[in-house]
Amino acid sequence: MVLRHGRHAAHRQDWPLCERTQEGIRSRAYLPGPRHPEREPYVAEFTRMYWHDLDNAEPGM
Numbered sequence: 762m763v764l765r766h767g768r769h770a771a772h773r774q775d776w777p778l779c780e781r782t783q784e785g786i787r788s789r790a791y792l793p794g795p796r797h798p799e800r801e802p803y804v805a806e807f808t809r810m811y812w813h814d815l816d817n818a819e820p821g822m
Contacts, residue, residue: 796808
C-alpha cells in the first residue's frame with residue numbers, strides 16, 4: 762500500500778510538468794535542440810550509427 766501511495770504521489774507531481782512540456786512542443790516556436798553528447802551518449806551514438814547505415818545502404822532497400 763505504501764508503494765502504491767508513493768507512486769501515485771509521484772504521478773500527481775509529474776502530470777503538470779508533462780502537460781507543460783507538451784504545450785511547449787506543440788508551439789509553432791518550438792525547435793528541437795541538438796543532443797547533448799555527455800548527457801545523452803547512447804542517443805548520440807545511435808543517431809551516428811543510423812546515419813552511417815543509411816549512407817551505406819544498398820539502393821532499393
